[in-house]
Amino acid sequence: MRDPYLQVSGLTKSYGSVQALGGVSLDVEKGEFVTFLGPSGSGKTTTLMIIAGFENATSGSVRVGGRALSNTPPHARNIGIVFQNYALFPHKTALQNIMFPLDMRGVPVREAERKARAMLDLVGLSGYGDRWPKDMSGGQQQRIALARALVFEPSLLLLDEPLGALDKNLREQMQIEIKRIQKSLGVTTIFVTHDQSEAMTMSDRIAVFEKGRIDQIGTPQEVYRTPSTPFVARFIGDSNLLPGTVLDPDQGLVRTEHLGLMRLPNRLAAAAGAPVTLMLRPESIHLAGPAAGVAEDAPNRADVSVHTVVPYGDSTLLIGRAGGADLRIRLRGPEADGIGSGAALSVLWPASAIHAIPAHANPMVQP
């Protein structure tokens, strides 16, 4: 089998007695866009800095194209990086910034300028070559930084929270822009963010970091629908996490603490009596019609007394008590019309909406 393009294996990093990374491994294919998603301090930026060569791992290795990088200094790694604060050279114009990596590689000035101007075109800033960084907006500086990191055809592009400093509209625009440029050049990209919506919209795959480890690596669909740990379920999207015990693994029956019996779409790998956490996304819960006639002790239903109504415009979030715990329900558009605080609802959800997260989930097991 062919080796993956970027191979990170068993990275650990300790600062004195504090362990920042506890064994990070992942493979990235050529041309792939992988996002490191996690809260601050989860080790995503540390991993990025080790790949870039600015930090040394305590143990573990990084290979790009089959070549180990541990003894290669940052300047010889041929990795493009875009920093959150852009890090444009303030004493150089936009064009000079983009020409810098070519200059360092001994590319003749004429050719360097031609390539740099082509990059300016690509990022949509053709007329801005003579601008100074301080005279450009955040979004423009971001594009220049991106052009500078790509002009020398790096083997890897690393983006360290590049959109963090931009306002919301510009951020969405830049998400699309970065994705377009990345696709057109086919450059293998690692994108670090703590913003789950950014991760969902841009990535081929997402690696969710927690406390110096990767909890789960998968496509946005996978991490959203089948999170492998409660942390992933909570961090990505909105969720109801329901603790319970396995009743009948073959029938896929679970007794939850608060919502009674649950029927899962498939059989469970755990033994009867084993603890399990079920995840139920708020948007997969529906109102039971008045004529539904579902028995009160039937699985996959609940009676809710709403105490909070949060309108979002395109949908409405209802939070209510059910069986002694809060249940979050998201109803689309007009479905929630007329439901106010204090309303008593009968809700149900399909078995396919329930995902079982094994208790004590091994973070490294992929679904």
Next chain:
Amino acid sequence: MKLLPKLLGVLVALFIAAPLFIVVPMSFSTAPSLEFPPPGYWLGYYAAYFTDERWTQPTINSLIIAFGTTVLTMLLVTPATFAVVRHRFVGRGLANLMLTMPMAMPHIVLAIGYYSYLGDLRLTQTHLGVIIAHTALSVPVAFLILSANLKGFDRNLERAAMSLGATPLRTFRHVTLPVLRPGFAISALFAFIQSFDETVVAIFISGRESETLPRKMFESIRMQADPVISVVSTLLFAAVALVILAPVVWKAVSRRRSRPDARGGEPVAKEPVPNPCAPTRVQLEA
């Protein structure tokens, strides 16, 4: 009220500038000794200053010593600042303290110390001796200015340069040094001024051969109140004013020269002229 603060500002400025209104006219005075108001005006004492070797030699000595002090100070302070600001090592706090200590010591105490120590080394009454003593006094100022600049330096700039293929040496030359250039310039300028102004240590250490301008001024006012002193004072003031005003003038001129860009139709931004005083003020307040 907007008027009151303005009035206060004018009063303070007048108070600070007051000596100039006395010194500058006196430098054009015909009086044989320092006298105000001057009985008449001529340029005789200016001629005397530029032709009398008893004044030109100390001026040259002062320039040589200040220049030597600046070079030696920057050679010491640059690596010291990078080490103390960027690295954690045993004795870092002590190094920090030692680098700023001479600032807290009375000059007279230092002068007595240098007098006996440099005497043992047979360096009193030499240019080198004064340069060494002045360097010790210039190091704290230069270190404080440079370290404040270095602390504010975004290390991602260096990381970016390295990721873009610059070796550590080229990173320093193409990124660190140019970005920190105003900091280096201010640091060196203050080292120079510190040495050029210094009187107490110079009186103790500099001898006939290496007599500095402040020492000469001090002696001449003690002996005969020579009006040439007011000439020197006026010239020193003019020199300082020139150094401070030059960047402002430069900025104004280069702004006038900028023309709309032919390609984008936007004005061409000129290279930002760093105001050498800005970071210094911040840092001295801090």
